[in-house]
Amino acid sequence: MEKDKREMPFLLAILPVIIMITAMLITIVVLEGAPHMPLILGTVVAAFIAWRTGYTWDEIQSSLYKGINLALPAVVIILMVGIIIGAWIGGGVVATMVYYGLQLITPSLFLVTITLLCIIVSLSIGSSWSTMGTIGVAGMGIALSMGIPAPMAAGAIISGSYFGDKMSPLSDTTNLASGLTGTDLFAHIRNMLYTTIPGIVIALLVYWMLGRRFGEGSIDLQSIEETMSAMQANFIISPWLLLVPAIVILLIALKVQAIPALTVGIIAGFLSHIFIQSGSVADAVSTLQAGYVLESGNETVDSLFNRGGLESMMYTVSLTIVAMTFAGVMENTGMLRAIVSRILAFARTSRKLVAATVLSSFFTNVTASEQYISVIVPARMYAKAFQDMKLHPKNLSRAIEDGGTLTSVFVPWNTCGVFIFGTLGVHAFDYGPYAILNFAVPIIAIIYATIGFNIIKLTDTPASEKGDVTRTI
Known part of the structure; x- marks a missing residue:
């Protein structure tokens, strides 16, 4: 048979x-x-x-x-994300995003802000994984520095990232669902508004209510200042480094496939490690393989930046x-x-x-x-x-x-x-x-x-x- x-x-x-x-x-x-x-x-x-x-x-x-x-396609992306996290930490890209994020984001509105930011990025690029692997990593660093629980921050990042993964015409799952069922892509997206818009409104309301407990009075401002000082002492912080994630997001928005786009991000982070952070070529290569190693004396900073690399995945x-x-x-x-x-x-x-x-x-x-x-x-x-x-x-x-x-x-x-x-x-x-x-x-x-x-x-x-x-x- x-x-x-x-x-x-x-x-x-x-x-x-x-x-x-x-x-x-x-x-x-x-x-x-x-x-x-x-x-x-x-x-x-x-x-x-x-x-x-x-x-x-x-x-x-x-x-x-x-x-x-x-x-196998997922495995390749996972490995690439591990490498790009190492490259961006070594190149000071993550430190720059976290540093400016701490200056600009109000603790009580962090959960709402990071959700909206992930929505914008994921809608633009159609990928929850790429959004979490870039904006999400920086968002977790900001949350950690502000004393916001990691599970709470991760939940907000995931909600925002998956909104775009579901609603973007560039998303592979969105195209897959419409194609397999014989539904016009944009008719499929319009029909999903009925369930997804109420869902994201509920999420934002919950994040707003949860964020109220993280007002200025509940946040250790001295700890944040110490974290920012430790980052400045160990990394060169420059707004020019924000071009690195911007380029990757732009490439994916222009429908460049994820692997080539991530490769550009890895190269940019690798070069930033050498020419901006003044690291050696050997250190930069080792970071791609084994992740970044930092002993700043600040527990928060060390836990944030001692990560990444191929082996971490x-x-x-x-x-x-x-x-x-x-x-x-x-x-x-x-x-x-x-x-x-x-x-x-x-x-x-x-x-x-x-x-x-x-x-x-x-x-x-x-x-x-x-x-x-x-x-x-x-x-x-x-x-x-x-x-x-x-x-x-x-x-x-x-x-x-x-x-x-x-x-x-x-x-x-x-x-x-x-x-x-x-x-x-x-x-x-x-x-x-x-x-x-x-x-x-x-x-x-x-x-x-x-x-x-x-x-x-x-x-x-x-x-x-x-x-x-x-x-x-």
């Missing part, structure tokens, strides 16, 4: 997920360990079940490799590869399809179908460990169901973005959760409660589905909007 014709029983398909999540909770919560081993255990269980149901070792091994292959890379081996077996042996199909069996009305799609996208993030799969699999699985119910495909494209693109950050072993931990240094379980946009939007989407608001049928579509459907589902 051909592989794609085999039906994986639901109970067998869900078993690796149950075992993996149980092991994950015990390892992380009780043992305070890393998530690698639970994912490997889940992969072993999934592979054993696949073998017992008729898959050959060659097919299972191919599934493993397919999962890893899907993660090895934990992140290893977790990404391990997670994608589990995802590869689940996806390519039909287990994920069996789970989603069972969910579909209960979605017999348009309202239930939309809600099920949102939840399935989140569930795919948990099981498949990759944001792109959370968009691809539900789009592929639910397309015919939406068509049969005469629902406009932009219902589907919005549902998979609301439930997939945004919720990837809450899964510590998902590539997005792994990237954020490696870049911002905060665990998903810590920043999760503060990533307001990312959980508000899925909740809003499910509420809309429950009450039947903004569920658009093809027969209800005005003639002027018929062009919203770019192809048959």
Whole structure:
């Protein structure tokens, strides 16, 4: 029997997920360990079940490799971000952004300001990862210097970064969701306004209220002055260094691919380290590899700048590869399809179908460990169901973005959760409660589905909007 014709029983398909999540909770919560081993255990269980149901070792091994292959673009970006963080710290770029940020940003408005800044940048470049890897790193430094909790700052940065990742026409996930469902790109973006705008308004209101506790009276101004003095003593601070991130953001906004744009940023930081900070070539090269090393005597400054480099991302890379081996077996042996199909069996009305799609996208993030799969699999699985119910495909494209693109950050072993931990240094379980946009939007989407608001049928579509459907589902 051909592989794609085999039906994986639901109970067998869900078993690796149950075992993996149980092991994950015990390892992380009780043992305070890393998530690698639970994912490997889940992969072993999934592979054993696949073998017992008729898959050959060659097919299972191919599934493993397919999962890893899907993660390779993310791995390359992760490595590049590690190098660029080292280059920008060594070149004084991060120190400059933090220094001027401390002068310009009011502590009580920091969370709102950093969210709005990340929104602007991510809308311009269409990439949450690039936004977090540049503006986000500096924002974390400012927050640390102001005494604002790291999880809170990370949540604001994530909310702002993912707003643009979801709403920008330059975003890969936005284009992927519209393309897979046959929805016009800008019709897809317009339809997402109904859930995303209320989500970001709620987030900004929460950040404003949280920020009120960080008024001038609650901030140790002497500590901030000492931090700024320590940065001046160890780095040359110059507004010209702000050109380095500006160039990278401009290149990505001009649709230059992420890797070439980041490479330009690495070169600019490397040259700044040598010619502006007067570092040796050997030190600059070592910083790219092992990260920046600073002993300023100021604990805050040392914790902020002793980081970056290729080696700092090895934990992140290893977790990404391990997670994608589990995802590869689940996806390519039909287990994920069996789970989603069972969910579909209960979605017999348009309202239930939309809600099920949102939840399935989140569930795919948990099981498949990759944001792109959370968009691809539900789009592929639910397309015919939406068509049969005469629902406009932009219902589907919005549902998979609301439930997939945004919720990837809450899964510590998902590539997005792994990237954020490696870049911002905060665990998903810590920043999760503060990533307001990312959980508000899925909740809003499910509420809309429950009450039947903004569920658009093809027969209800005005003639002027018929062009919203770019192809048959």
